[in-house]
Amino acid sequence: MLDLINDLLWGKVLIALLIAVGIGFTLASRFVQFRYFGRMFRILSASQAFKRDKHGHLSSFQALLLSVAGRVGGGNIAGVAVAITLGGPGAIFWMWVVGLMGMATSYLECTLAQAYKTAEPNGTYRGGPAYYISRGLGSNWKWLASLYSVLLLVTFGFGFTALQSYAVATSVDDAFGIPVLYTGIGMAIVVGLIIFGGVKRIARVAEVLVPVMAVSYLLVAIVVLALNVTRIPEAIMLIVHSAFGLEQAVGGGIGAAILMGVKRGLFSNEAGLGSAPNVAAVAYVPHPANQGIVQAFSVFIDTLIICSATAFIILLSGAYDPASGIEIGGVALTQASLADHVGEWGRSFVSVALLLFGFSTILYNYYLGENSINFLSEQNKTLFNVFRIAIIGLCSWGAITDLGTVFAFADVTMGFLALANLIALIMLIKPGLRFMRDFDDQIKAGIKQPIFDASKFADLDIDAAAWDIEPEDLQRVQQAQVATPPSS
Template sequence: MLDFLNDILWSKVLIALLIIVGVGFTIASRFVQFRYFGRMFRILSASQAFKHDKYGHLSSFQALVLSVAGRVGGGNIAGVAVAITLGGPGAIFWMWVVGLMGMATSYLECTLAQAYKRSEPDGTYRGGPAYYISHGLGHSWKWLAGVYSVLLLVTFGLGFTALQSYSVATSFGDAFGVPVLYTGIGLAIVVGLIIFGGVKRIARVSEVLVPIMAGSYILIALVVLALNLAEIPGVIALIVKSAFGLEPAIGGGIGAAIMLGVKRGLFSNEAGLGSAPNVAAVAYVPHPASQGIVQAFSVFIDTLIICSSTAFIILLSGAWDPASGADVGGVALTQTALADHVGEWGRSFVSIALMLFGFSTMLYNYYLGENSLNFFSNENKHLFNAFRIAVIALICWGATTDLGTAFAFADVTMGLLALVNLVTLILLFRTGLRLMRDFDGQLKGGNPQPVFDPGRFSDLDIDLKAWEIEPEDIRRAQQKAGGNGD
């Protein structure tokens, strides 16, 4: 049954919806993910003006690194290897396509999450798909928001937390001989110390951890590329040819390449799932589109940079040889490939990278679970503490348990998450374009830092209190963005 549902969702329904939303919004928005690619850096610079507000909200940069912490996980190391093993090098091409189109999808969903975010009694924000479903589509759709929240809790808050623990513990055990139980206990203790501090502590840890772990992995990939400069054009040609079935007997053919590329691309960058908008909504920004642009860049980091790093490490090595029939895949393939380039210490490097990626993802998954619970029970501290204890227990249990069936179940629930969110994005397509055009119009009018005026969107169910922006923050942001602060 799980295989049947996975086949229906991933090989038929979701591919169609991803194309409709990703390609459709790319065209309708005049390629927003490329038009504003350079502006993203100015937005991040201007976001520093919002770091000192009276409520201590997360800045746009903190929301970015927190979302990257979630997007960058085992899928970037093990998932890419699985895609190459089963779908051939062509799967990487389709993963790139999903990433580029996913940037537009992420822009849309994160912009909507910002627009419909709600202010909490302590001055912080909550938001995400459940909120833009219930407030964007109307009260009659609140049941769908509830369904989404349950799926989010089951998939990320519970299922993926255990799966990440299993991946990290087994990889660490293979590399260093550490018993999986000890790794699980260690992870549980560290994660517990962080999540009991709430989203602000998670963001502070991610702000330090994510640049280090992502930067180190990209650096080692650049070393591999430098060692194999002459072979790079051939590998790129192999990827493109395999994507269209022009390389026989590699992977599972063009169908497998497309399905694995789409599936692993979405699994890795999560564009369209609606997971990242839960984090994007927390940021204190001057305009919803500002955070949409920044979150589009997080998809680029995940898929076009980090996933590609793994792909080139594998394809430039002698470890990947489909003609040999050797059954090497997943993390083991990435470890063997890097060891082929730099020596045996490469295996340990991959294990440490996987541990850091998995650790950061567990923090992110916890927050998604907390946010889904908050939709049903607003800021219930006892409920949150019970969930935190459950997460700690799941990390210990997941590290010691073979979760093969759970992987298939998680694929189904993740597919259902994407289904609900993508249908919602289609229904809110016009609203997303309105928000984008408001941002565009202010830039054309000479405002270097567009500011959201909810009064211009009085027909939408927007929380006015969530858009009370301090005038001095606006002035500082305008100055950093190139204005005169008037």
């Protein structure tokens, strides 16, 4: 039954909706992910007032790293290998397509999450699909918001936390011979120390961990590309030909390539799932579009950069040879491929990378679960603590348990999660475009940093308290404004 539902969701329904939302919003927004690509970098480097203010809000950069911590995980190492094994190299092409369209989808959902966020007494914000569904669609849709929160809690808070623990523990066992139980206990202790500190402590850890793990992985990938520079065009042509069924010997044909590319692409970058908006909403920014643009960049980092790095490591190696009849899948293929390039230490490096990626994803999954609980039972500290203890237990239990059924179940609940969010996004495209046009109009008027005025959207259920910019921050931004409009 799980396989039947899974095939229906991922083989037909979600592909259609992902294409509809991704391409539809790309066209309606006049290719916002490309128009503002350069601004993605400027938003992160400009406006000192919003980087780390004295009131303890999370910055746009911290929220970006927290979302990258969640997007970049096992899917970038093992998921890419699975996509190539089952769908052929062509799956990478369709993963790229999903990534480019997903940038627009992520912009939309994260802009909505920012616009409909709510202010918390402790100087943080709450937001995400449950909030923009209940506020944006009205009280008649509160049931969908609650259903989304339950699915988010079950899928990420519980299911994927256990799965990440299993993936990390088994990889460390294979590479270093450390028993999975010991790895699970170690992760449980460290995770417990961090999550009891709340989202601010999680963000501080991500601020250090994410750049280290991402840059290290990319440096190794660059070394691999340098060693095989003359074969890169050949690998690119293999990907393109396989994507359109022209290399049948190395994959399951165009159907398998599209299916695996879309499925693994969404699993990796999560655009359309609604998971990243929960994190995007916590940032202290002057306009919702700021974080929408930044979060579109996080999809680019995940899919177009890190997933591509893994793909080229595999395709340029001698470990991937479908004609040999020897099948290596998952993380083992990535390990064998890197070892083929740089020697046996490559296997250990992949395990360490998976450990860091998986660990950061567990922290991200915890926050998604906490946000779900907060929506269902606002500020219930007892439930928060029970959930934290459950996460610690899942880190140990997941490491020692065969999670095949859990993975199948999580795949299905993730499908329903995406379905609920994509339906909501389709219904909220109009307010999403209004927020974007407000940003565009201010840019055209020569305003260097647009400011969101909640009173201009009085017909929408916006929490005005969440858009109270501190006077000193507003003054510094206004002083930095320029008379002539900058290029977008």
